[in-house]
Amino acid sequence: MQKETAKDGGARTPVLSVKDVSYWYGAKQALDDVSFDVYSGKVTALLGPNGAGKTTLFSLITRLFDAPTGRIEIDGRSAADWGFKALGPLGVVFQQPTLDLDLTVKQNLRYFASLRGLKRKEADERMDRALTALDMKERIGERVRSLNGGHRRRVEIARALLHSPKLLLLDEPTIGLDDPTRAAIVRHIHELARTDNIGVLWATHLFDEIEADDDLVVLSKGRIVARGEAKAVVADTGAKDLGEAFRRLIGGDAEEDVAI
Numbered sequence: 731m732q733k734e735t736a737k738d739g740g741a742r743t744p745v746l747s748v749k750d751v752s753y754w755y756g757a758k759q760a761l762d763d764v765s766f767d768v769y770s771g772k773v774t775a776l777l778g779p780n781g782a783g784k785t786t787l788f789s790l791i792t793r794l795f796d797a798p799t800g801r802i803e804i805d806g807r808s809a810a811d812w813g814f815k816a817l818g819p820l821g822v823v824f825q826q827p828t829l830d831l832d833l834t835v836k837q838n839l840r841y842f843a844s845l846r847g848l849k850r851k852e853a854d855e856r857m858d859r860a861l862t863a864l865d866m867k868e869r870i871g872e873r874v875r876s877l878n879g880g881h882r883r884r885v886e887i888a889r890a891l892l893h894s895p896k897l898l899l900l901d902e903p904t905i906g907l908d909d910p911t912r913a914a915i916v917r918h919i920h921e922l923a924r925t926d927n928i929g930v931l932w933a934t935h936l937f938d939e940i941e942a943d944d945d946l947v948v949l950s951k952g953r954i955v956a957r958g959e960a961k962a963v964v965a966d967t968g969a970k971d972l973g974e975a976f977r978r979l980i981g982g983d984a985e986e987d988v989a990i
């Protein structure tokens with residue numbers, strides 16, 4: 731597994747390591763030799779326009795598909811060697827919501843906790859903690875149907891945190907939300923990464939969701955075109971901000987829906 735030297739001189743081990751991964755849908759290549767790492771306590775933003783390959787990458791990490799080439803390790807374990815056990819340290823929020831609208835927040839979370847094998851007392855404690863971190867504790871008894879989009883998203887994130895994952899995958903979790911709600915979720919996730927030492931991989935096409943200290947992976951047409959701390963990527967391109975850096979990096983692949 732690749733290691734990286736931290737600023738204090740110590741080696742840090744990635745909680746997610748993606749190495750030389752390629753993927754084809756028939757003759758169409760969606761990912762081309764993709765390699766990067768995600769570290770504990772940090773948000774890694776996966777930035778790319780529509781069609782760059784972000785969802786395909788998430789499908790490979792979560793084992794919805796098998797990677798025909800390369801290796802993916804979560805907390806040092808590859809699913810190729812460990813099967814679905816390798817996914818234990820993983821929490822996921824997919825693009826499409828998957829809550830049961832007719833159940834309350836509590837019922838949804840309890841159901842998920844039981845699938846994860848958590849005992850009732852432990853599940854309730856963790857539920858409490860995750861909902862508090864996301865400012866949703868007061869809504870625990872409400873039916874999900876009565877919540878707005880932003881609050882439903884927070885419940886999904888709380889659910890993904892119940893089993894104390896070391897790695898959290900978020901596939902464009904703020905899609906369809908208004909700006910203040912987006913900003914609140916971005917802030918919560920960055921705080922969670924720091925306080926709970928979780929490695930976060932955040933797929934997005936919105937520059938304002940990325941902080942200067944975040945790690946950044948820029949994906950274009952299935953290939954990584956830049957990788958490093960966001961501020962270093964901006965400095966390396968000589969751009970004035972991330973938006974300009976991104977346009978320079980992806981050139982003709984820039985699309986209008988990639989927003990500053």
Ligand SMILES: Nc1ncnc2c1ncn2[C@@H]1O[C@H](COP(=O)(O)OP(=O)(O)OP(=O)(O)O)[C@@H](O)[C@H]1O
Nearest residue numbers: 755758759760778779780781782783784785786787
């Ligand atoms: N089931 C499929 N069959 C064929 N091609 C596909 C399939 N799914 C995705 N692709 C293609 O693979 C490439 C990567 O798609 P992917 O959905 O991973 O990108 P993305 O960055 O997640 O985009 P979006 O933000 O729109 O979800 C695109 O060119 C897409 O058209």
